[in-house]
Amino acid sequence: MNRDVIIACDFSSASQTLDFLGLFSRGNKPFVKIGMELFYSEGPDIVRRLKAAGHKVFLDLKLHDIPNTVRKSMKVLSSLDVDMCNLHSAGGSVMMKAALEGLTRPDGSRPLLIAVTQLTSTSPEMLRDELLIGAPMEDTVRSYALNARNSGLDGIVCSPREARAVKEACGAGFVTVTPGIRFPESGADDQTRITTPAAARENGSDFIVVGRPITAAADPVAAYERCMKEFVL
């Protein structure tokens, strides 16, 4: 898998998103992530518009429901021609297999399907005290990753800190998508398990997902180029 930087377009409208992407030069079409905020506000049309403009799209809706509901919802999403979409591995292996069934088009093609393991905003204390999971974070992420791989998924979302352990457990070809990216001088915001783009590269991430360090930067294009330079090139 070729390493790439995915920009989290966490905006509430199409106009804000298009204004932001308009900062990039004509030939520079970053891989973008459409999350719940933008999708709930603009619907499937924003996906079609960004695909038509030449962007690769990760549709980050994190499905987590009973298998039948997830199968049918993935079937709807399969018509949107996104490059990557996701669900929560906490929904279990039956749900993940149902998702794959729903997502696969009649010709056998489908977007990459990635499972969220533990959110990068979840701290070890939350895991223990709120989710009542006594195993260490890394063991939990590794186990969720193995469930995803054994259900036929292509990879997982995790912190870059866990990417190496996931690759060791699931194989080098199992894709790791890692949010929780910060430059050394920027604050963590609500994220807890963070690294720099360079550290994510060292840990073996395939894709870094970067939101506020790019979208809220004084010069977003320069921040994106810096991520590309430190992570990809």
Ligand code: C5P
């Ligand atoms: O602004 P920031 O770089 O923290 O954005 C990270 C993005 O990645 C957000 O859109 C968030 O929803 C998403 N994400 C995450 N942790 C996960 C899965 C997705 O931060 N485990």
